[in-house]
Amino acid sequence: MWLIVKALISAAVIVAVAELSSRMPRFGALVLTLLIISMLAFIMSWNKDHDMIAISKLAREAFISTQQ
Structure with a gap:
């Protein structure tokens, strides 16, 4: 069931x-780069494994990759 929800x-x-x-390419790009996708990934990862270390690594890598 959770797989279908995800x-x-x-x-x-x-x-x-x-x-x-x-309709609005700039606004679409802004929404795409916002944390919505990251937050969904964190939530889904937490529900799957409850592994905070893996989530923190994911967050760190996502932050570092956007800075370059």
């Missing part, structure tokens, strides 16, 4: 960003 949430975010990007 897929629906991910699909909704992707469709929303795609629709927004076709």
